[in-house]
Amino acid sequence: MSSPPPPRKGFYRQEVTKTAWEVRELYRDLQPVGSGAYGAVCSAIDSRTGTKVAIKKLYRPFQSELFAKRAYRELRLLKHMRHENVIGLLDVFTPDDTLDDFTDFYLVMPFMGTDLGKLMKHEKLSDDRIQFLVYQILRGLKYIHAAGIVHRDLKPGNLAVNEDCELKILDFGLARQADSEMTGYVVTRWYRAPEVILNWMRYTQTVDIWSVGCIMAEMITGKILFKGSDHLDQLMEIMKVTGTPPPEFVQRLQSQDVSILGVAGGASQQSGPELVQWDSRGLGLMGEPTARWETGPCLTQAKNYMESLPELEKKDFASVLKNATPLGKEGPSSQSFLASVIFF
Incomplete structure (x- = not known):
């Protein structure tokens, strides 16, 4: 059985829970977070900022028209979401070199824990x-x-x-x-x-x-x-x-x-x-x-x-909430704090 080709320049390959991940070198320390029917998520450290991010790998996004539509919808909507209570998109990339080889892509989002x-x-x-x-x-x-x-x-x-x-x-x-x-x-x-x-x-x-x-x-x-x-x-x-x-x-x-x-x-x-x-x-x-x-x-x-x-x-x-950031000695009451987040 032949070995897979080496990763594209600027990328590295790592096995996570028996699945090959091929991600940009700037995202280090991949750790599994969870998986579902359509994809898996790992946490990683963005070496440029030192912040933790979540990277989502979609399972076989182009294996069928249904999967492709789902992947396209998610990418299109995430790209335009700009709200503090809706996840946004930090980065998107593919390890594939050409359109003919294009089979995988990864979505990078804020890590929530x-x-x-x-x-x-x-x-x-x-x-x-x-x-x-x-x-x-x-x-x-x-x-x-x-x-x-x-x-x-x-x-x-x-x-x-x-x-x-x-x-x-x-x-x-x-x-x-x-x-x-x-x-x-x-x-x-x-x-x-x-x-x-x-x-x-x-x-x-x-x-x-x-x-x-x-x-x-x-x-x-x-x-x-x-x-x-x-x-x-x-x-x-x-x-x-x-x-x-x-x-x-x-x-x-x-x-x-x-x-x-x-x-x-x-x-x-x-x-x-x-x-x-x-x-x-x-x-x-x-x-x-x-x-x-x-x-x-x-x-x-x-x-x-x-x-x-x-x-x-x-x-x-x-x-x-354990490990939460305190509001400070002069912070608002719980009720007024909660009320303050409701504004339109």
């Missing part, structure tokens, strides 16, 4: 942190939605969080323009809105708001809100909380699975005991799509809710 899913597995989130994280998600979504984009894959694993509790929305491989025809199975099942599960081909940005509601409930209770074993079971889990959708909703769907909506005919809108205090805050994120909040009104509601809270006891920010 962890994601919301991992964070929730390791600790119970306090109310003030939940508020701060949810508002950052909404701020990032407002920016994305204002550009006419539906993310379509919001989940805890796609929300990066650093040690200062700063959050950025990740992974735009499934994002689409809101006016284009959609496909049904795009969001991780537990965070899908009913119209996505049922192949409603013209759904809107409100599917992202549904995902935020699911994520918010999970942060508060420590449990996945709708944990269906397949897409039909997922609908049943949803209806146990929201009740059977009204006939108008059913009439607008385009799926052979619509009949299942009659199975839970006696279901009423109810919540588990952990969500009693959450209902008034969070159920506006759920419900029938035309009645579901959009990010603008949602942020207004969120801000009004924050302002109605009693003053929170002042805390050392390092005690809220």
Whole structure:
């Protein structure tokens, strides 16, 4: 078996978790961070600045038209994202010499440390942190939605969080323009809105708001809100909380699975005991799509809710999040600090 050709000038090759990575020499100390269905991520040190970055290698981005479209969408959107709650692109490169050899490319982004899913597995989130994280998600979504984009894959694993509790929305491989025809199975099942599960081909940005509601409930209770074993079971889990959708909703769907909506005919809108205090805050994120909040009104509601809270006891920010950067002796109260990040 012949050996692979030597790396292109200015690049070096390293094996990471049994996969060959070929990256620019200025990115040193590759360390595996995680992997998914479409790619893997390593951390590295940018030798020019000494800062840690995240490098994403897409798996076989050109093996099919579907993979190529996903790779193109992610690259195109990342290139234009400029918001503190949305991940941006620092660099993009290929180790291939010519267009004929072009099979791989790498995306370089800021390194965030962890994601919301991992964070929730390791600790119970306090109310003030939940508020701060949810508002950052909404701020990032407002920016994305204002550009006419539906993310379509919001989940805890796609929300990066650093040690200062700063959050950025990740992974735009499934994002689409809101006016284009959609496909049904795009969001991780537990965070899908009913119209996505049922192949409603013209759904809107409100599917992202549904995902935020699911994520918010999970942060508060420590449990996945709708944990269906397949897409039909997922609908049943949803209806146990929201009740059977009204006939108008059913009439607008385009799926052979619509009949299942009659199975839970006696279901009423109810919540588990952990969500009693959450209902008034969070159920506006759920419900029938035309009645579901959009990010603008949602942020207004969120801000009004924050302002109605009693003053929170002042805390050392390092005690809220371990290894966090303190706000200083004269820093703002937790409530006013959280309120200060909501501005438009």
